Amino acid sequence: MFFGQKCGEQWLTPDTRASCSLPQLHPVIRSAAVLSRFSYMSEPAPKTCVVCGRTMQWRKKWERSWDEVRYCSTACRRRGVQSVDRELESAIVELLTERSRGSSICPNDAARVVGGAEWEQLAEPARAAARRLTAVGRTEITQAGRVVDPSTAKGLIRIRLR
């Protein structure tokens, strides 16, 4: 990590880096700031939780298992993706396909199609379905007509085909 860096006027090599007196480059007392900058630079790209559709940023605890990480949380892992979730995805796409190009729906519209009188229980699952569809590029999520990040959007959202 320190090869090719300069210590004072001297380029660091495997032989000279141990004697470098600049604290931030010394292997023994190199600062956390330097290390965190390096780990930031090499951080893997974010992924999408397969259940809630939110973006997951790489975390140190996932260092060894990042390739296998699929869920953002224990709650998502426990819940999984159920058949009702796939129904909600289909309902969103069908409702949007029926409408004229560029028009949008509310996630609750899909919740009503799938859940009927019990639709309110599906309000959050419908939002998650919209996020999953957005993550794979089929839809986008808007607020006041502007495309927003589904992972962080709070309050009423609308869905439209991309």
Ligand SMILES: [Zn+2]
């Ligand atoms: Zn999740």
